[in-house]
Amino acid sequence: MNENLKNLLLEQSHEIGFSMVRICAPSDIPSAASKLDSFLKKNHHGSMNWMAERIEWRGNPASLWPDAKSIIMLADNYSPNHDPLHILAHRNLGAISVYAQNKDYHEVVKKKLKKLGRWLIQQENSTQIKVFVDTAPVMEKPLGAAAGLGWQGKHTNLVSRDLGSWFFLGAIFTTLELPKDTGEEDHCGSCSACLDICPTSAFPAPYELDARKCISYLTIEHAGPVELSLRDQLGNRIYGCDDCLAVCPWNKFAKEANEIGYHARTELKAPKLSELVTLDDNSFRKLFSKSPIKRIGRNRFVRNVLYAIGNSGNVELIDSAKKLQLDLDPVVKDAADWAIAKLKGSTNG
Numbered sequence: 001m002n003e004n005l006k007n008l009l010l011e012q013s014h015e016i017g018f019s020m021v022r023i024c025a026p027s028d029i030p031s032a033a034s035k036l037d038s039f040l041k042k043n044h045h046g047s048m049n050w051m052a053e054r055i056e057w058r059g060n061p062a063s064l065w066p067d068a069k070s071i072i073m074l075a076d077n078y079s080p081n082h083d084p085l086h087i088l089a090h091r092n093l094g095a096i097s098v099y100a101q102n103k104d105y106h107e108v109v110k111k112k113l114k115k116l117g118r119w120l121i122q123q124e125n126s127t128q129i130k131v132f133v134d135t136a137p138v139m140e141k142p143l144g145a146a147a148g149l150g151w152q153g154k155h156t157n158l159v160s161r162d163l164g165s166w167f168f169l170g171a172i173f174t175t176l177e178l179p180k181d182t183g184e185e186d187h188c189g190s191c192s193a194c195l196d197i198c199p200t201s202a203f204p205a206p207y208e209l210d211a212r213k214c215i216s217y218l219t220i221e222h223a224g225p226v227e228l229s230l231r232d233q234l235g236n237r238i239y240g241c242d243d244c245l246a247v248c249p250w251n252k253f254a255k256e257a258n259e260i261g262y263h264a265r266t267e268l269k270a271p272k273l274s275e276l277v278t279l280d281d282n283s284f285r286k287l288f289s290k291s292p293i294k295r296i297g298r299n300r301f302v303r304n305v306l307y308a309i310g311n312s313g314n315v316e317l318i319d320s321a322k323k324l325q326l327d328l329d330p331v332v333k334d335a336a337d338w339a340i341a342k343l344k345g346s347t348n349g
């Protein structure tokens with residue numbers, strides 16, 4: 001049953017730049033719907049209301065596209081060549097999560113998926129495909145686990161014995177029936193490094209995340225002011241957070257990403273808060289034109305930079321924060337007030 005085609009597919013996907021490819025069927029994640037339901041009932045999705053929409057499709061890929069027979073799950077390695085935790089001690093600098101230090105992975109992965117999809121159609125004319133990376137109601141992690149790319153670690157992301165945890169996921173749904181792979185076992189064992197390091201205690205239990213507390217959610221998805229009780233823990237993280245991934249012992253097997261689009265841009269490795277805080281709409285759009293950061297807009301980004309300034313302990317940054325006390329955006333203004341008060345030592349926030 002298409003064994004030969006599968007072998008060619010593996011070769012082709014490596015040629016296109018994917019690090020790993022595995023196959024499952026749309027019906028292979030029977031417990032995902034109930035776990036999604038429990039996640040949503042606990043309100044762990046916070047303001048990401050789109051997660052509660054089209055849950056029928058999200059929880060059951062077989063209903064998303066009934067004609068699909070196989071799902072090709074792909075891993076795209078973005079492993080850094082530096083320790084992402086190092087910058088956290090340098091409080092005058094902003095920590096941008098590894099995945100966002102260069103091109104937007106949605107674009108990079110989608111391009112590769114489309115290329116592989118076109119190749120597949122050339123092999124079998126009648127084949128239909130749909131490609132997904134992140135933006136559709138598809139639960140990519142359980143699918144990746146069912147296909148055998150890795151297992152969902154206690155931090156909930158996929159971990160692979162070969163790649164560690166620095167890889168993006170992409171999916172190709174196809175009408176072709178391809179030989180399936182087997183799922184990967186959980187190799188977390190008694191380790192709890194990711195749970196222990198989380199600055200905001202965002203894991204109510206192993207394998208469960210309350211996104212409302214996750215710094216990735218707070219700095220990227222959450223509009224409006226961040227709760228006072230969580231601002232200190234943001235430290236200098238101004239876009240996303242890598243802590244739970246960075247401490248995973250399986251990352252000792254990770255090899256630096258080949259994809260040049262994921263190599264950190266020099267100016268985003270260790271940017272100065274004093275410079276980022278001066279960004280206006282134009283300069284923000286210019287700096288982040290091909291980056292995933294562009295999506296959050298100047299105001300939310302500057303809000304994050306101001307929280308980091310508040311946490312910097314550097315009173316010399318008070319003047320730059322003062323300039324934003326008159327900002328037109330009330331959330332930026334609130335963040336500037338908070339940063340100044342914190343630096344002056346007059347807040348318990």
Ligand code: B12
Binds near residue numbers: 036098135137241242
């Ligand atoms: C929403 C979302 C987020 C949210 C919520 C994260 C989350 N864990 O759900 C926020 C904004 C916080 C986020 C953060 C990050 N994200 Co994100 N995110 C997504 C997105 C769009 C959907 C994820 C989802 O469906 N969540 C809903 C929950 C219910 O799903 P789940 O985590 O699989 O839930 C499982 C567990 O909770 C478990 N479970 C639930 N209850 C119970 C009970 C028991 C007893 C057990 C054992 C298990 C269990 O089972 C559930 C189903 O398998 C996916 C893309 C996609 N379409 O899949 C990317 C995705 C998961 N993110 C990704 C990345 C890289 C990140 C960050 C590392 C980015 C960063 N550096 O800031 C962080 C990591 C934070 C973390 N520890 O998860 C990658 C992960 C790649 C990988 N190797 O796994 C994805 C797949 C994007 C991609 N295409 O590559 N993300």
Ligand code: SF4
Binds near residue numbers: 213240241243
């Ligand atoms: S990304 Fe950061 S804040 Fe979110 S769960 Fe991981 S360690 Fe915690």
Ligand code: SF4
Binds near residue numbers: 191
């Ligand atoms: S840090 Fe430990 S517990 Fe967390 S995912 Fe990695 S192996 Fe599992």
